[in-house]
Amino acid sequence: MATQSPFSMLEGLFQNFPLPLTPPAWAIEESHRRVVLLLNHVLQQEPQATERLARQKGRVIHAQWREFTFRVQATAAGLLDLADTEATPDLSLTITEVSPFAIAQAVMQGAKPSVRIEGDVQLAAEVNWLADHVRWDVEEDLSKIMGDAPAHMFMQTCRTAGQALQQFVAKRAPAGSTGTTP
Template sequence: MATQSPFSMLEGLFQNFNLPFAPPAWAVDETHRRVVLLLNHVLQQEPQAMERLVRQKGRVVLVQWRTFVFKVQVTPAGLLDLATADTPADLTLVLTEESPFTIAQTLMEGGKPAVRIEGDVQLAAEVNWLVDHVRWDIEEDLSRIVGDAPAHTMVQAGRSFAQALQQFVGKAAPTPDRSGPAA
């Protein structure tokens, strides 16, 4: 008997409402600015990532999922800045999976969501390298605020929670019947 994911019920509930969720423009703009700040903070912790991005200065990457669009431009310093709406994208990454719960499940399983890639191949290779090699050292950032021991404890608790959630999602995912025909 296949076990159905509890997320499918929530997803069906959200889809049935069909509410036109459109946050105000100022909230979208502020969220984009905060994401760029976080991405730049992470990039600054990896000098090799910045060196790779310097070679792509001025290039524009557009990321899209459903109606959400996020467009950034590589700066001469190897960091990111918001690109203007009229700037053409050199690389477009479109998340093809419609379900936020399926995307979350894929990420929790350590995978990458399905993406349609259009545009510059070299820029796409650099973005892929960044995704594969750059990680946020949240423990280091927390230790600056709360100290080393509490930061380590908080990160360990977070990892335990993530691992438990990952195991739950893995158990909840339907598994194909491999029993085959009886001999």
Template sequence: MGTQSPFSWAAQALPDMVNRLAANFQPPAWVVDESVNRLVLFLNHVLMNEPEAMARLARQKGQRIELVWDRMQLQLSPTPAGLLERGHFEGFDLRLTVTEDSPVSIASALARGDKPKVRIEGDVQLAAEVNWLIDHVRWDAEEDLARLIGDAPAHTLAQVARQALAALRSFVAQRPGTGLRTGSAA
């Protein structure tokens, strides 16, 4: 006989509260602008560690990529150096629109290791290159951390982070309604 947690109401109410907050919260424009600038810098940092990714992006120089989610829009353009620069342009060569409205659902999908659902419009070749980047380019956080604190502490912290992420994925997979129960079928 299963016992219901006294906090089950919180588990049910939390996603609704987060969705309502996200729908009504609008940060100041300068915060959004600086956050986007930092995101582009981070993406370029990750790309600089992947020569193949930079070569693929360099071949797409000048293309206009638009990323859209809810009310947010990010316009990027590959540079001749194979990096990304923030753009402000009319029209697009490729538009990627995240179709999931809920930030909780997106976070859950990412925690499971899934990609969020995306509607793709525009250049098929450019879409294939972006998909290749998403599938093959990864941030090596442990390497970056090792530059700051040394190899052994960075390895230990990375191991702890991997274990925490595995526990989070397991928790998300076992939640009712995710359709991803782990374990054997009875």
């Protein structure tokens, strides 16, 4: 007898639950600003990433998943800034998987979610390089707040929990699903 994932019920609920309330425009803009700050913090830890982005100065990247959109522009410093909502994107990235649980499952298996890419090939190659090579050193940032030993212990606990979750997801994945980008 096949067992269902406990998340399948939640997934069905989220897909069928209408969400008529949208956050106010100021809340969306502020959340975008916070994401840009986080992305720039991570980019600054990798000099080659900022060099690559600096070569793409002024180029606009539009990312979308379902009704959520995010538009950024590369700066001369090799960082990101929010782009004008009316700016024509040089590159559009659309996550094609609609289920947040399927995306999480793919990520937990070490795969990237399926993405439709349209636009400048060189900019797409740079974004792909960034996605493959730039990683946030969370433990280093936490150590600045709570000290080295507690940060290390916290991250080790998170890694153990993540591995357990990854094993759980791998056992529940349907046979033949790879989660790779077409």
